[in-house]
Amino acid sequence: MELLIIRPGALGDTLLMLPVLAELKGKATIHFVGRQPGLAHMRDAVYHTMDLERAGWHRLFSDQSCFSGPPSLPVPRADRVIAFFKDENGTIGQNLKRFFPKALVRVFPSFPPRGEKIHVVRYLAGCLESAGLPINSDGVMDNAGRHPLICGPWGSKHRNRIVFHPGSGNTEKNHPPDFWLDIIHECMEIKRVSRLKPTLLLGPAEASLRNFFSRHKDLSTRMEIFFCPEKESLLRVLGSAALYLGHDSGITHLSGLMGTPTVALFKHTDPVQWGPVGSRVRIIHGRKTDRELIKRITAAVNTL
Template identity: 40%
Template sequence: MNILIIRPGALGDTLMLLPCLRALSQTHRIVVAGRRPGIDFLGHYVHTCFDIDRSPWYRLFLARPAAEGLPGNPSDRVICFLADPDGTIQNNLETYYPQAKTFLFPSLPAPHQGMHVAEYVCQCLVKARVALNPKKVLHDATEIPVLAPSPSAFRDHLVIHPGSGDKKKNYSLPFWVKLMEELGKFYQRAPLHMKVLLGPAEAKQRPFFQELVCAQGWTISFTPSSDALLHLLRHTLLFIGHDSGITHLAAMAGAATIALFKASDPRLWRPLGPRVRLLQPEEDEKKFKAQVIREIEGFIASPHAAPSTT
């Protein structure tokens, strides 16, 4: 079956496609239209990816369909995750892909459903008459990393990502300073590369961390390319970060991941991987720092054990 999936969104939103793409990739020809950098990480499981922010995808939103159409044919199914209150997108898709059955869904599950976003995506594909077992797809994603390297890959990095695209999700800079100090104590004798990962959202914090890392033996990786980022995370032993797209990527790359939640719902956004520990805040940040450090100490004591996923 030829399937076109349209899911424009941020990195984490796009990565939620990966579990079902892995399940379908051997038996279906899949084309995805989405946004960078998310689509950069789908290539192993899809036939083609299109950047929806580039021409000619503006035609999807025109009041009347354009004669030139859109790429992605031939398609048997067109599955689109976009709001379409007036039916414009539905009408355009049916015009551009007349041989396909077209389905539109909201990008995310309703909050009251409490359903993981990756499972929701699978459920939508099932409603579009694509053969999938959503529970099994989600289970497999927690057992076998979706983006893991070969078993021989050597993990010699400890990586922290002290930001995200949403400030409400983030813990304070003093929180991360203390955490870096503690991590330095744990790993000062270990042959690990200590790295602070910063993206565009943390650009203003770069001078602060630059001064800090010089005194503590860390290095900074600032806005690496998609290939360089995935390579780093595939060689990361332990990753610590907020609820962000990069944290999802780390878990899917097989790194032991401590995910720090604050303002988002872990039922929807729990990172998917076999070695994920999800932490939610205590009443105050000082207590929460102690909780995170205990988790790190537990990992140090047994670096190859699978942490719990609460």
């Protein structure tokens, strides 16, 4: 069966598709269309990946009367087409049926309804199951938690880092930098953690934090800072981590899927829907930045 799945999204959104694709591996020839940077992590789970931003995919959103000749997309054929979009006027669904007239075509919303207490992974699996694909939506989460879904040569037998990622792409998700200073100091006081190399991971959204943390000499002399690492460097850092702490972010999802012991701090979003997937993930949900939250975080660190 030639299966085309289209689900563009940010890094974390795309990574939450990985447990579903892993369940389908070997049951269909999967062509997956998404966006970078998450797309790069899908390749081992599918036959072929394609970037929605590349030439040809704009036709999916266009009035077909604008084009001459037979309708076409950069995929030669498909038996089933599953797309995840907000398609209120039905344009995307109609176009897909024109492009693949012999295929079963289903278009689903990208995310579960707001407030519905279902994890995004289970929702995605349920959509595919309702479209007749051979997947058990009830078992996907359990299976994803049994072993790492992102593996490679980056892992180290000697995990000697504790990685802190004090940002995300949405400031509403983030605790303030001063709070992160307290977290770092408290964690480094834990005996088994004190032997680890403190490592700060900063992305484009955290550019301003680089100077903030560098000003604290008690940390900057010990701490290694990675700013906007490219994919392989990022994977090596996470693969050498004995522990990772971060907000609800794409990198936190990546850490969990790699099997790195992960403490995920949720402030604004609902972990029931968006919690990272992995066998060694602890989620701390709390909006109030106070000593009690730090105690919960250090307790989670001690259990991993």
